[in-house]
Amino acid sequence: MNGPVKLIPQTPLEKMRSLVSGRAVILGTPWFWLALFFVLPFLFVLKISLSEAQLAQPPYLDWIREVEDGLVTIQLNFGNYLMLFEDELYRDALWGSFEVASISTLLCLLLGYPMAYAISLSPNHWRLPLLMLIILPFWTSFLIRVYAWIGILKGNGLLNQLLLGLGIIDTPLEILHTPVAVYIGVVYSYLPFLVLPLYATLVRLDNTLLEAAADLGARPWKQFLKVTLPQSVPGILAGSMLVFIPVMGEFVIPDLLGGPDTLMIGKLMWTEFFSNKDWPLASALASVLLLVLIIPFVLMRHYEQKVAEREQK
Amino acid sequence: MFKRYPFLFSVLLLGYAFLYLPIISLIVYSFNESRLVTVWGGFSTKWYGELVNNGPLLDAAWLSIKIGAMNATLSVVLGTLAALALVRFRNLRGHQSLGVMVTAPLVMPEIIIGLSLLLLFVAMEQLIGWPAGRGQVTILLAHVTFSMAYVTVIVQSRLAHMDRSIEEAALDLGARPVKVFFRITLPMIAPALMAGWLLAFTLSMDDLVIASFVSGPGSTTLPMVVYSSVRLGVSPQINALATIIIGVVAMAVLIAGVVLYRKEMRKQQEG
Numbered sequence: 001m002n003g004p005v006k007l008i009p010q011t012p013l014e015k016m017r018s019l020v021s022g023r024a025v026i027l028g029t030p031w032f033w034l035a036l037f038f039v040l041p042f043l044f045v046l047k048i049s050l051s052e053a054q055l056a057q058p059p060y061l062d063w064i065r066e067v068e069d070g071l072v073t074i075q076l077n078f079g080n081y082l083m084l085f086e087d088e089l090y091r092d093a094l095w096g097s098f099e100v101a102s103i104s105t106l107l108c109l110l111l112g113y114p115m116a117y118a119i120s121l122s123p124n125h126w127r128l129p130l131l132m133l134i135i136l137p138f139w140t141s142f143l144i145r146v147y148a149w150i151g152i153l154k155g156n157g158l159l160n161q162l163l164l165g166l167g168i169i170d171t172p173l174e175i176l177h178t179p180v181a182v183y184i185g186v187v188y189s190y191l192p193f194l195v196l197p198l199y200a201t202l203v204r205l206d207n208t209l210l211e212a213a214a215d216l217g218a219r220p221w222k223q224f225l226k227v228t229l230p231q232s233v234p235g236i237l238a239g240s241m242l243v244f245i246p247v248m249g250e251f252v253i254p255d256l257l258g259g260p261d262t263l264m265i266g267k268l269m270w271t272e273f274f275s276n277k278d279w280p281l282a283s284a285l286a287s288v289l290l291l292v293l294i295i296p297f298v299l300m301r302h303y304e305q306k307v308a309e310r311e312q313k
Numbered sequence: 314m315f316k317r318y319p320f321l322f323s324v325l326l327l328g329y330a331f332l333y334l335p336i337i338s339l340i341v342y343s344f345n346e347s348r349l350v351t352v353w354g355g356f357s358t359k360w361y362g363e364l365v366n367n368g369p370l371l372d373a374a375w376l377s378i379k380i381g382a383m384n385a386t387l388s389v390v391l392g393t394l395a396a397l398a399l400v401r402f403r404n405l406r407g408h409q410s411l412g413v414m415v416t417a418p419l420v421m422p423e424i425i426i427g428l429s430l431l432l433l434f435v436a437m438e439q440l441i442g443w444p445a446g447r448g449q450v451t452i453l454l455a456h457v458t459f460s461m462a463y464v465t466v467i468v469q470s471r472l473a474h475m476d477r478s479i480e481e482a483a484l485d486l487g488a489r490p491v492k493v494f495f496r497i498t499l500p501m502i503a504p505a506l507m508a509g510w511l512l513a514f515t516l517s518m519d520d521l522v523i524a525s526f527v528s529g530p531g532s533t534t535l536p537m538v539v540y541s542s543v544r545l546g547v548s549p550q551i552n553a554l555a556t557i558i559i560g561v562v563a564m565a566v567l568i569a570g571v572v573l574y575r576k577e578m579r580k581q582q583e584g
Binding site: 022023024026027028029030031033034035037038039040041042044045047048058111112114115117118119121124125128129130132133134135136137139140141142143144145147148149150151152154156158188191241242245246248249250251252256266269270273274279282283286289290293297300301304 | 322324334335338339394422425428430457512515521540547555558562
């Protein structure tokens, strides 16, 4: 932190010293923790995805086996991946996840953008309490918040009671265990993830441009479309990915609110793993999902850095 | 404001209603005498009584609190180290890769983290005999891995916006870096550490998916009990539990919010 900082050690002794220096320990400890418990496990997912399921403990057949003394055989099994491509169920599940993730990201944006914008336009002393109100639900149990919707959406639940009572409908609506319920649950749970980064970009927008546009006679809607919206693109994209990526693998919401026709990859993985005890197939599904998520992840990193840079200014 | 931007502020109000109505309905129905959501059977606290006598649920809650507290403490230590490295040691080798490894758990679907860690633990047990079986330890290791990422984000933003002149002054006066860290940096980032601790605690208390993968027989956490009872339908006991959790969280956030708000206002008045 202080003194002359040597970035490239010259002698072996200096190299040794820099290896055990305080800075190296500070960076190295979390680095190794994450390498061991976050990155390394993916290699095992890949490895198991290439093995065969069997009735044993653990329920897979290792593809590197010692047959005799010192003689090792390698027997790769691509069957799991073949199955993912051939069986319609898995393709539909991947597509289902993609559909739910993209539509709910869009819905989150439609609701979250005006909210973030309104907060950023409100007076200074209002902003913190308003933001707190957005974050507060995030601190209570996710599971319980999803569960709350069961009581609201079910056949004789609150929503139907209300609508029947008001005379808007004659027969109860069937919402629980349909895709609509899944969308409600996802938007409800992930809205804060979008509002916060959006607010961070919107609150730092350059107001002089807006004033210039207003002076030149642009109408409010046009000012928004031509000035505010383009400037907030990094926030939109960073926030969207914060919703899209985890929703792709969501399990709890489709399981509790969705019906039998809600096919999503997270739910399918859970079934393959816990009910069918097919660890290799579950691993293959996980590998495919990971591969699919790399692109949005890179996008997210890129735009998050943009948002951060803007914040620094 | 409402008059100037009627549309925006209507959506804001609508959004808050959407966020809070379900929570309010849970609280109201936790005091419902009747088992049915549809019928209001009068005010009663009987579900709270049943909750207090629900042995398995209390055991699970206690286990979750224990794991949550250990997880939060470890996550704050690791997350602070990671944040320091990310903000201050930009030239050190491994800086880039640490940045990627810290961001990824924030968005990585829980189901992938859970499955991959389970496979790691199984392989480690076969290779080195540790961890022998799965339970509290494996849940803790898994929770720290994703919680520390959240702590890092919180501490990182605090460190990045921190005024470094006091640290520099102390260093100029000859204080050793370690001393500067403990006497100056740490007190200055204390609110972020507190927020990080609480967030890591709630993340752990709330995790169903990852814990389901890496737990073993005999280590059932609170979300696992809640999940299996929720799968059977609406249960007033869960409403009561939810109300308690929401009450505790709301209190904590309210206190923290008031403290933060006052500080912010004072800063604005001074500035």
